[in-house]
Amino acid sequence: MQSASMLLKKIIRSSVLPFAAQHGMKKDLFPLSRTLSLSLCLEQENSCSRSEKLDLDAWKKVMKSRLQEEVNETVSECKEPATLAAAREMLEMWRLAGKSVPENITEEQLKTFMECTSKSAQKKYLKYLHLKELHKKNDKRKMEEKRERRLEAQERASETGVRKNNSFICLWANCMDKVYNWRAAQSMVFGQPLVFDMSFEKDMSVREVANTVRQIVLSESTNRRSVDPFHIHFCNFKDDSLYHKEFIKHYREAWGKLLITVTDQCYTEIFPKDKLIYLTADSPKVMKTFDHNKIYIVGSMVDRNIKTGVSLARAKRLGLETAALPLEKYLLWNTGAKNLTLDQMMQILLTMKDTGDWQKALEFVPKRKYCGFVNKPVYELKKTLSLINTLKLGKRQEELQKQFAKNYSKKQTQK
């Protein structure tokens, strides 16, 4: 085939072509190139002398010659059930079409993909897998680069043969762990309790539960590293729940050795009711100071699709006191929801416990959510805000400013 087309090409290049074309013999000569019709050929002959040498349909020949080779190859072994294999094939085509689809996909992931109820859900899931794959690849690359650099540095060090004198044996990580664990153990006996309410599993999707557990793991580690840790309680914790599975995924064997209290009891059964305060962004009451004698409860919940009032409802049902962080009072809020992640909550509470300084504690609120700290009267703030808006948004500022002023005054009067 290849040699035949080469031959054809040679014929085209030679002066036979115009003659052949004029006499309508082209079709017989090249049965594959259908669309290069007679009139087109003549036209091009007049317009540009060079393109006549170009066989515009040569790509079709190449593609067709290839397919024969490949058809033989593609008879590959299929172990998967037919539906999964079909889905895998479809994903492969999507990938070829340039959509964000992961290169490798496990059978389990494929099943989750097929269980998605809508097309947009499928797309989202694939994009998520794709990004995950990209991150993993990047991390791996960076690790390798790092290792190479380290090896190089070691070589250089061994060449020069310099040794440092040090009075401590280098056992940092291990020692620190012991110190932290000592503190955490102390907090188990003397520390102020902090409750994570683990009863929101049915309000969340699988991914939200995974996110929640991730955030709790982060907050647990910040707590462990702090000077004066809380005594963490996981209340309403059911064994074999999704939470439990996710925790084991993160901690593995360490799950049994964690210096926290895990119980399936409710906090109302463990602590006196009048000492409990449920922290929720929906609460009408605003926290003024951090009380060292109270027991604060944080709802372990991530809500991506905004369900307002879930944790407030829980507190109402149990007749508990509620409180919200004084975000409005100290921060000039910009965008974003007022509910913070669990690790941010933990950091804020730890700072409040140590210093009692709201300004310092609220540093942990993400910067994108607020414009700055409130330290002047409101009317001056409005002025600064309008200035910011003029700089940022140009003409639209007036309406925005009006809107903001309205909102702000409304909130002030409500208080």
Added chain:
Amino acid sequence: VQPPEKPLQAEEWNRLRESFQSPEIFEEVMLDSMVKCNSPIDVAKSLLTHVAKSNGDIAYKLLVRYLILCVQQRQTSEILDVYDIMKSRFKILENGAYTLLIRGLSNSDQWRMALTILEEVKKIMIPSRTQYECCIKAASRHQEMNLAFELYHEMLAKDLVPTLDVLQAFFDFSRGMKGAELQKELFGILLYLRENQLCPHKTFMRSIKLWFESIPERNWRGHLTNIKESGQCPVCSRQLEDSSLTEEEYNNLREKIIRDVIHGTDTFRKTSPQEFEAFQKFVENRLPFDVVIDGLNVSHVNARKMQCENLFNAVNYLAKKNTRLLVLGRKHMLSNSSNWKREIMQEMQNKADFFFAENISEDDAFLLYATLRSGKHCKFVSRDFLRDHKACLSDSLTRHLFRKWQLIYWVMSKKMLFSVFIQQPALRYDCVVQTTGDTWHIPYKDIFEEKYSYRVPRKWLCIQQK
């Protein structure tokens, strides 16, 4: 990138590619810009030839982009060629390519080929509504109405929502055609519009009118008209369907609102069981009310006045008409503050019944309950569209009932600035496609007119037999 005007030689493409900032995606970007500029197809072919010769293969992405160009320029034989190549090269294609092929072929004399491709798509997934749309249009364009309707019903069976365009195509292409079966199908489409509360646009309405008038022997005549407030059609002087809910629908709606809106997943989210019980008792003892007022909402009508003054005006205005009023509010209204004066509150309580909910409860849920409990004649005053409560309802049928009910029982304060409350005459007739057998009434909207979901169309097409 600016695509070249004439086919280029391999060396020239190479040169262009090297001058491009990221050579890996040069071909994709180039083909994209060719699609944008609608360049001659030969240019694209020369690029593909260059790619094929240098790589020995052409990526799927490039083939799809070339296909876009072919479809755009209606190069039927090229589309078929690309299809052949793709089919032999890949086991299945991806949805985008299928859509392109169907669209390209359905517009040509090879339209039956589009149907075979649609069959192929069905084997691996549910075809999209655009794919069906192209095939249906092609079939009806070639007067194969049976085939078109077959596809249409198949599409509905798969829960795909047809576009108004497809429905219009049916009316356009069956104009002047005979057959009782066909007529039945088209009436079926009109009933589909009715069931789904769809409102045709102006050109669609015109197609419907022309089709009716083209039916031989039956002598249909269509007129454009505006329906009177009373619900009487000025052309045929028939009364349109009553908009009020039937007893069954009404009770159904009330049940669903109590279940989904007030209780939902957790009664504590909007109120508390004790409070709701107290409210229920309160309402039962004082039934029925004529007007229920959302106190807090009304009190914000005029920002320049004190909040209780606004409410006072509203209550006074409505109390003059000897109606039984219920005002819903929250407890904080009772604490003597700058916005809520105790004397005024006291005076109001002589004229109307008041219920004060907890400050963290939602009073809207109570508003709905009290209005629905009082009966069909009861209205409520609020500027709130209650969209969040509508969203709580679990099924779309109830949501529609809710909308219908809301349209009727909504008293708007028109002149908010003067705090004069004028009762807006609620619509007495139902705004859906309707028929009595020998007449049809079809509401329509001007295509460029911005339509708000809460504003119902006022323009109608009246069709009657002479």
